Amino acid sequence: MATSLTKESTGAPSGGKTFFGHPRGLATLFMTEMWERFSYYGMRALLPLYLVAPEGLGLDAGTAIAIYSVYVSTVYLLAMPGGWFGDRVWGPRKTTAIAGAIIMIGHLLLAVPVSGIFYVGLLFVAVGSGLLKSNISTMVGHLYNGPDDPRRDGGFTVFYMGINLGAFAAPLVIGTVGQNVNWHLGFALAAVGMAIGLGQFLLGTRHLSEKSSVVPKPLDPAERAATLKKSMIWLLIAVVFYAIVVGTGTYTLNWVMVPLxxxxxxxxxxxxxxxxxxxxxxxxxxxxxxxxxxxxxxxxxxxxxxxxxxxxxxxxxxxxxxxxxxxxxxxxxxxxxxxxxxxxxxxxxxxxxxxxxxxxxxxxxxxxxxxxxxxxxxxxxxxxxxxxxxxxxxxxxxxxxxxxxxxxxxxxxxxxxxxxxxxxxxxxxxxxxxxxxxxxxxxxxxxxxxxxxxxxxxxxxxxxxxxxxxxxxxxxxxxxxxxxxxxxxxxxxxx
Incomplete structure (x- = not known):
């Protein structure tokens, strides 16, 4: 599913090399998205199979489908706060770089053969994907001179192809290694894919529009303090609640899945x-x-x-x-x-x-x-x-x-x-x-x-x-x- 969270642009630097007639920065974002989708869809192709496999987590089909559904729904749920971070805190470029690092760490955690760490890895990938999803599409929009730029729709079409190239290759590579060689090696390959995408993003970031580094509507000190206070209160409530659940011996996976x-x-x-x-x-x-x-x-x-x-x-x-x-x-x-x-x-x-x-x-x-x-x-x-x-x-x-x-x-x-x-x-x-x-x-x-x-x-x-x-x-x-x-x-x- 393609994203299109775009905003009006002041345009990217003109001149120099182009990418299929588009600004050079499109190549950077194309490759970043392709490798991120490679890591995401490769992991997603393995996830339900690993959850039910006897040599994996050995769960029943119903629990595996529930975990998969929670994971996917969380990725899209976090796209909204991901866009908020880009708009109010870090700016699209910095948010995307941080998101890539979080996704890579998440895949590395999935490669660790310990069930508790595995679920933490899923959380990292979900958070990183939510942060990246909104902001990378916004940066594509920044490459063009506003919504009336005749190259704009074509640019998003090229970008969309990057999504599907990554999604197509991932199960063939990561799926094959994960199923035929070792599950956790497959998850590690997803981390390698995200590392490549993040590396080329950092190297090619100079080709992006300057607007991508700007925080459009930064939080003022009062807003920042209020947001931090609310976040800490909710975090404390969650920690206390789950400490009680675990301490009383009533914790099951449903205590996490059902609320989500x-x-x-x-x-x-x-x-x-x-x-x-x-x-x-x-x-x-x-x-x-x-x-x-x-x-x-x-x-x-x-x-x-x-x-x-x-x-x-x-x-x-x-x-x-x-x-x-x-x-x-x-x-x-x-x-x-x-x-x-x-x-x-x-x-x-x-x-x-x-x-x-x-x-x-x-x-x-x-x-x-x-x-x-x-x-x-x-x-x-x-x-x-x-x-x-x-x-x-x-x-x-x-x-x-x-x-x-x-x-x-x-x-x-x-x-x-x-x-x-x-x-x-x-x-x-x-x-x-x-x-x-x-x-x-x-x-x-x-x-x-x-x-x-x-x-x-x-x-x-x-x-x-x-x-x-x-x-x-x-x-x-x-x-x-x-x-x-x-x-x-x-x-x-x-x-």
Whole structure:
């Protein structure tokens, strides 16, 4: 999923070498993001498999899916405070450098074969990814002379390719080493990837815009003191609470997972409610926020199912998919490379189709595209029912998994880029950056629901649950389409 947290720019230094016709700094950010995604998706491809493996942590599938869901939801939850740090404390460039170091340390901790340290490593990677996610995209925007620079959209397209190149290569390299050689060596390779990305970022930072080093709205002394005081109070409360839980012998992993999942549901609702209650918003802005809630809920349902491609589907494939094609065996983690390679192949095609339809005045509306994306993610789980039913105690063809990921990726191309675009268009002026954080919170909400279901003992690989999720998504898509006129009215001049 691409990010687009961009702000108006004063432009980067001009002249000298370019990168595919773009400012030289784009190469630095492209490589940083590619290596960060290489480390992130490589670790993510291994994570659920390591959690259930007897030689790994040996957890049951439900707990593994819950941990995976908490981890992914936390990454996107932390994107908002990550953007806040870039805006108010360190500036985008410094925040990105610190984030890269935190991610690298996190992967090194994952490489230590001790379960307690492993979970600390996950926390480090989540915090680092949240800090980096918002700020690196902001720096891409800084390379151009404002939103009307004709190179800007092309620059983000090139940057998006870096994301998918890293995501494609990671399972093939890190997944192979982790599954076939040693799990912890695979996690160590993720640390090496982030180290390369961080090193070239520090070497190439001189090519970035000077604006990337500026703290846009620094905290004044009073704000800094108040923020520090509040943070320390909440930290103290957490330390005391968990000390009591551990001291009384009642601690289990759920004491961490359940609160995080509840936060993943409560925070998005709280943020949207706070924006909606703002009396400074005009009637038009209020209407757009009301319309945006439709898109937010739809996106949460979409990501709830989509992100199970790395957990529920991966664990199913580990037990029931035939990983041999024409007599050649491959690791289960390789299935995680299917999505990025399809995105790289189909994204240009999708863009051309929308442009061709737009020229004829037949391009579907944003609401219609969203409803199609929801329907497709639901259909992907209806397809999942077929191998799930046929598997029994045997193995199913790997092409079932490829087909499921293909349908999900087409749905992603229909919904995700459109969601990014409509977020920037419908955001009230005073909440421009924060609304992009709200878009990420849709991922948090969706994954939090998955985690809560797993924690409650729901078998997400059960045919009944898969069928129910599939029906929910298709029905949600149908509801969005049925009420498209009402949503369009709320959207005002946004199409």
């Amino acid at each position: 999942m509840l936060v993943g549901l409560i925070v998005p609702i709280f943020v949207l409610a706070r924006i909606k209650r703002d009396k400074e918003l005009t009637t038009t802005e209020q209407s757009k926020v009301s319309g945006y809630i439709w898109f937010f809920v739809a996106a949460a349902v979409f990501w709830m199912i989509y992100d199970q491609g790395g957990s529920t589907l991966s664990i199913f494939a580990d037990s029931h998919a035939n990983t041999s094609v024409f007599g050649w065996d491959f690791p289960v983690s390789w299935f995680q490379s299917v999505n990025p390679v399809i995105i790289m192949a189909l994204a240009p095609v999708a863009a051309m189709i929308w442009l061709a339809l737009a020229r004829k005045g037949k391009e579907p509306s944003t609401v219609t595209k969203f409803s199609l994306g929801l329907a497709l993610i639901g259909i992907s789980f209806f397809v999942f029912l077929l191998p799930l039913t046929a598997a029994g105690g045997g193995k199913v063809s790997p092409w079932w998994l490829v087909l499921i990921y293909f349908v999900q990726t087409v749905g992603e191309l229909t919904l995700s880029p459109v969601g990014l675009s409509v977020t920037t268009k419908m955001a009230p002026a005073k909440y421009g950056s924060q609304m992009m954080g709200v878009w990420f919170l849709a991922v948090t909400a969706g994954d939090a629901v998955t985690g809560l279901l797993s924690t409650a003992g729901v078998d997400l690989n059960g045919t009944g649950v898969v069928g129910l999720e599939a029906a929910l998504a298709v029905l949600a898509g149908g509801a969005v389409f049925m009420y498209r006129k009402k949503v369009k009215e709320l959207m005002g001049d946004v199409h």
